[in-house]
Amino acid sequence: MLSYTALFVLQALSQGHKFGFDIMDATQLPSGTVYPALRRLEASGLVESAWEENASSRKAGRPRRRYYQLTRSGREQLSEAETRYRAVSKLFEKRSRA
């Protein structure tokens, strides 16, 4: 079962946000939460990372960046979690109507 943090991070990744600061901005989570979450997700195989090409970083005049992307099982977990959270939110809608 994914935590909210992990879910947000996975969603941000699935929407194409690729590196730490970008994900922070997209999720509005602090860096001290986003990075450990990325490490955990990578350790459990839901996320993989790759280092930026040397050339592009040199062009931008900065150290290389580390880009993250979802793995296959990361995508599966995400869609499963989204379905579950949607079901839960329906539950709340019903209750509020009643």
Next chain:
Amino acid sequence: VKTALARAIVHVSACLVPASLRARWREEWLGEIEGQRAEGRGQRAGQRAAGKRTAWKRPRSNWRTLRAAFGAPRDAISLRIESARQTLRTAVAGWRTDVRQVVRALSDAPSHVATVVICLGTGTSISVAVFSALNAMLFGEVPGMADRGSLVRLSLGYEIATEGMGRGRSFVPWSASDFEMLDASRGPALSGLAVEGFWPFAVSLDREAVDTRGAFVSGHYFDVLGTQPALGRLLRTEDDRPGAPAAAVIGFHLWRDRFDGVLNIVGRSILVGDRAFTVVGVAPAGFTGIQFADIGENPLERTQLWLPLHQAANWPGVPHRELPWLNAVGRLAPGATLDTARSALTAGAGRLAAANPAARRGAYVTVRSHALGFNDSPFEILQGVTLLLSLPLTVLAIGCANVANLQLARATERARELSVRFALGASRAQIVRLLTVEACVLALLSAAAGWIGAALLLRTAQPAFPLPLALDGHVLAFSVGLTAGVIGLSGLAPAWLGTRRAALEGLKSSTRAGGSAHSRLRHALVIVQMALSLALLVTSGLLLTSLRAMHDNVPPAARTTLVARLDVDTLGYSSADTRRLRDDVLARLESHPRVQSAAAERMLEFRYWSATDDISLTRFAGGGYVTASWFQTAGARLVAGRTFQPSDGGATAVVSESVARQLVPAGSAVGTLFYLNSPAITPQSRHTIVLTRPTPGQSPETSVARHPVEIIGVVADIPQRADDPPPDPAVYLPLPSDAAGMFTLRVRTNDPDAMARQVRDVVRQAEPRLPGVAVQTAEALFLRDSGEVRAVALSIGGLGVVALLLASAGLYAVMAYLVSLRRQEIGIRMAIGARPGDVIGLVFRQGVRLAVFGSLAGFAIATPIALGLRSAFVGISPFDPAAMLPPAGVLMAVTLMASAIPARRAAKIDPIRALRDE
């Protein structure tokens, strides 16, 4: 500035990240921060070029970058925690492989295993045995007592006034009337209360009477203790009523050892003194009443006969109802505590004080748990336990130090193997784990050996021990704790040190590189161990010398003299009865063909003054009242004047030379008058029980009764005790014919062994009711303290031998280590022509050097000990070669033995292999 600060935070946080991940981690964070900055720049430039505001959704400020950088420490910490978890996981996994490897490695080094097991097993077995003995003493089962934990010992306190001494508080036993009153008002906190009063008896079954210690006990006694009979039944309340048939319970040991364990003992009639009792039952084996026997004491010397308390009322010599002589024991009711029992008895004590305000003023009862033995405070018990355990634990600690040494040496020998493991990617944690598993395997082997050793020790000690010794849960817990400590001290520390070396040096160096600081420390350890064991052995030797000196000090007359104390007080004798018995016994003995002379004495202590001394001068003399033939019997050499004649009486005295010198420093003392305060031995003074001592600072007396006495003779000093070489000054007075109370027979004979029985027979013929006639030689009396000296000497010697054994193991470890360090050097020496003999000499010289230093240090320790012992024991000189050289010789021999294996190993070094390894 903000970006620089953010970078700084990242750099500092990087220190927390595990080293293997640090570079990548730093790169990622810096990459993000720099990327942020570059984007910001690019964005601003784009805005300027377009000349309009862009639709960039997330305008970034440097503030945001800085805030984001504060997440770096958190990220670093979470990484560190994760990696620690990982390490732990790898450390735990794979221990099975380790065990297999360790077992394989150890089976290749059986001598190493044996040395370790002996080193640790010795200390462990002694520690466990001592602990289980203490455990038995404090918590163990007591023969014939059920549920010891709820038994309490009770004593009574009250204020007592003694003439001339003021008032003081005193804790005393109970009198029979105290018991009746307190038993009646004990309340529900105690389910039972009982008393016992010891008394010596002569018991006979058909044949000759035997002496035994017995006790008068109240009716509930055996119920309170929860004793189960070995045969028949025990005493009950109906036996303790006036008019009840005379019933007695005899002890198991009295029955088995003195009455040959006759099967039909229950229902038989025995004579106790001159009264007939019916034996109703036999107490269980080992049962000796409330107090159990001392270690090494035969239960026969303790209570072995129990009579109902009401029989004491008219027993000759037994204290009357109001005199305190009974020990009380109670059983706590379920749920009651010591405090509730104490407060319940306080009410009874108040009633006691009210009923007898003169003798029981301010009475109160103290309640102590029987489970904690006889000491008052738990602190004292703790102190005793600590003291007793510290000795074996020291031995164990020395063993641990030695094993640590051995393991270090082994780790050095294995440095190459460990380096290869490191090179193949083993982490330090894995290597430490391997060495820990090895330490655990060795410690478990040692613990098993220690446990077996302890069981054997306990089995050996059991006959001398009053309580059953068992290896129970307490002991098991203690052993587990001990083994854990042993693993920590002897395994983990060397493992950590060993891997540090291996990790630092890796493959780059050979095993020759040795930490000189380490080996110096190790040499010092070995020297200290040798010194301590030598000091122990020398101390033991000095005590044995003292023991021999004691035997040499025995006066020749004492070897052929028998002494027997006749305790006629127990028979309620008048002074006329005493005189009749004394004259009768002496006449019978003097007519005996084997007796050279016989005398009676009553030894006391006097204070004496010269005619001019101040009365406040306190000067004591031994000696006492003696019959005329005493001087000849005791072998006292007359120096001046004469000894007593039967006609002498009253104010004449014979004094020893030391008293004569005190009174008349120059010239003859014969004819001199001096003053003496003589403790009265006339009938009035009997049964005087002094219950208090004067409190410090309070003068015990304001006036002293002094009697003038004339010296008629001077005899040479007679040494009284083996441990006290300057003899007591002594004053001898003629024994008054109306002297009452106990006296001592002294018989000079040419055959003391055969005569001992004859003396007993003579006394028994004259007075069959007299209990407890122990006939001893004067020599045994003279040497009465030597047994203790022997026990101390032997236990210190035993400890010294164990310490020496362990020290030799330590020496072996160091020698083996040195040889392994000098492998190449020895190889070179052999390559250029050294013969095996030279190499062996090399190793031996090193061992002998350590032993010489150890011996010197040992003598340095032993000398002050010897100086201290000289004041307490006879015949000790601090530089006694007889006590010093044998231990030094033993140490040297042990050194040579311990060096032999490493020396042989050194001699077997193949120069070609040693050089190839270089």
